[in-house]
Amino acid sequence: MSSLKTFSVMLTLIAGCCAANVAQAESPAAIQPRGYVVYKTDKAPTIDGKLSDEEWGKIPWSDAFVDIEGADHDAPRHKTRMKMMWDDEALYIAAQLDEPNVWATLKEHDAVIFYDPDFEVFIDPDGDNHMYAELELNALNTTWDLLLNMPYKDGGKPINAWEILGLKTAVAVDGTLNDPTDVDKGWTVEIAWPWKGLQELSTAKFPPVDGDRLRIDFSRVEWDVVVKDGKTQKVPKRPEHNWVWSPQGVINMHRPETWGEALFSTQPIGSVTYKQDPARTYKTLLHSVYYAQKAYHDKNGTFATELAQLDLAGEGYKQVTLQATPLSFRASIQTPEAAGGETWMIDQNSLLQELKEKSAEE
Ligand SMILES: *[C@@H]1O[C@H](CO)[C@@H](O)[C@H](O)[C@H]1NC(C)=O
Numbered sequence: 169m170s171s172l173k174t175f176s177v178m179l180t181l182i183a184g185c186c187a188a189n190v191a192q193a194e195s196p197a198a199i200q201p202r203g204y205v206v207y208k209t210d211k212a213p214t215i216d217g218k219l220s221d222e223e224w225g226k227i228p229w230s231d232a233f234v235d236i237e238g239a240d241h242d243a244p245r246h247k248t249r250m251k252m253m254w255d256d257e258a259l260y261i262a263a264q265l266d267e268p269n270v271w272a273t274l275k276e277h278d279a280v281i282f283y284d285p286d287f288e289v290f291i292d293p294d295g296d297n298h299m300y301a302e303l304e305l306n307a308l309n310t311t312w313d314l315l316l317n318m319p320y321k322d323g324g325k326p327i328n329a330w331e332i333l334g335l336k337t338a339v340a341v342d343g344t345l346n347d348p349t350d351v352d353k354g355w356t357v358e359i360a361w362p363w364k365g366l367q368e369l370s371t372a373k374f375p376p377v378d379g380d381r382l383r384i385d386f387s388r389v390e391w392d393v394v395v396k397d398g399k400t401q402k403v404p405k406r407p408e409h410n411w412v413w414s415p416q417g418v419i420n421m422h423r424p425e426t427w428g429e430a431l432f433s434t435q436p437i438g439s440v441t442y443k444q445d446p447a448r449t450y451k452t453l454l455h456s457v458y459y460a461q462k463a464y465h466d467k468n469g470t471f472a473t474e475l476a477q478l479d480l481a482g483e484g485y486k487q488v489t490l491q492a493t494p495l496s497f498r499a500s501i502q503t504p505e506a507a508g509g510e511t512w513m514i515d516q517n518s519l520l521q522e523l524k525e526k527s528a529e530e
């Protein structure tokens with residue numbers, strides 16, 4: 169028990185820590201993913217890009233987006249917020265992007281949409297870091313949907329030909345599109361993402377039930393522009409801004425372990441206080457082992473076979489079991505009863521899974 173207490177104190181220290189230490193800033197332990205309670209609706213919204221549906225009016229906005237590297241970086245110059253609700257058919261997403269000059273050029277489905285200013289959704293329906301979906305759309309309502317079998321850092325490949333089953337999107341511009349001579353208010357996005365489009369990526373069952381969770385994040389890409397001959401143009405060679413709901417700590421959205429978390433509820437709207445996944449602390453420890461193994465492998469060409477060989481400090485790691493060969497590893501941890509009493513494991517490709525006891529017959 170006392171070791172558990174030390175352990176949670178240690179995690180609080182890590183979580184609250186400074187950005188000055190680069191190694192810690194890049195460690196997933198330094199990130200506290202944001203949470204949002206997704207309430208059930210009796211009536212689906214009309215997907216027209218306008219958020220005028222009575223149902224949306226009852227649903228609370230998320231906190232404003234922050235820089236992808238964290239709230240301690242430059243605040244975004246325009247506000248972005250999202251909301252979500254659900255029913256037995258779909259997850260509904262709304263977003264509001266303040267923007268004085270709404271512009272978009274790309275009209276072809278599955279083009280690289282973030283070359284325009286865009287809004288992006290990332291969903292890992294069973295939270296295992298593998299088989300996750302990315303959807304990008306611009307102010308012309310042009311979409312790019314892709315499937316990642318695993319993150320790029322683990323050798324993942326994007327599958328562009330994949331299409332989200334039954335997806336509906338719409339955009340409404342509050343102002344004038346591609347007219348830099350006036351000042352716009354911004355644009356709004358409305359999405360219906362049917363459960364059947366997530367079910368095919370997941371071992372979790374959809375639609376969710378009260379208390380189920382989903383790893384999800386939202387990102388907005390914004391470019392610095394100049395107006396030349398009445399046209400909006402990107403400032404050459406300037407990287408994009410990435411404003412996100414739940415910050416990643418690094419300029420990389422392809423780290424599902426630091427995405428935010430949706431908590432589904434059937435309770436009355438506004439009545440539930442978000443609490444993070446009780447096993448999160450333990451999953452974060454496993455991710456820290458994974459990143460330490462990656463660093464070790466980069467240096468030595470093999471994985472460490474003992475935890476003591478890794479650059480990990482803290483009591484919590486005493487509870488981690490490591491099994492490794494030079495080419496692969498599996499780190500596992502048992503959560504206490506209060507956090508589910510489950511055994512979780514992570515492997516060299518960041519696959520995070522619950523280890524279930526095999527029954528005697530197997
Ligand atoms: C947006 O695009 C979708 C799919 O191509 C289409 O069904 C919808 O009508 C469009 N509408 C608006 C308002 O953006």
Ligand SMILES: *[C@@H]1O[C@H](CO)[C@@H](O)[C@H](O)[C@H]1NC(C)=O
Nearest residue numbers: 463464465467468477478479
């Ligand atoms: C492997 O790399 C780590 C640093 O990541 C270093 O501390 C360790 O000494 C190296 N081990 C070997 C056997 O080279």
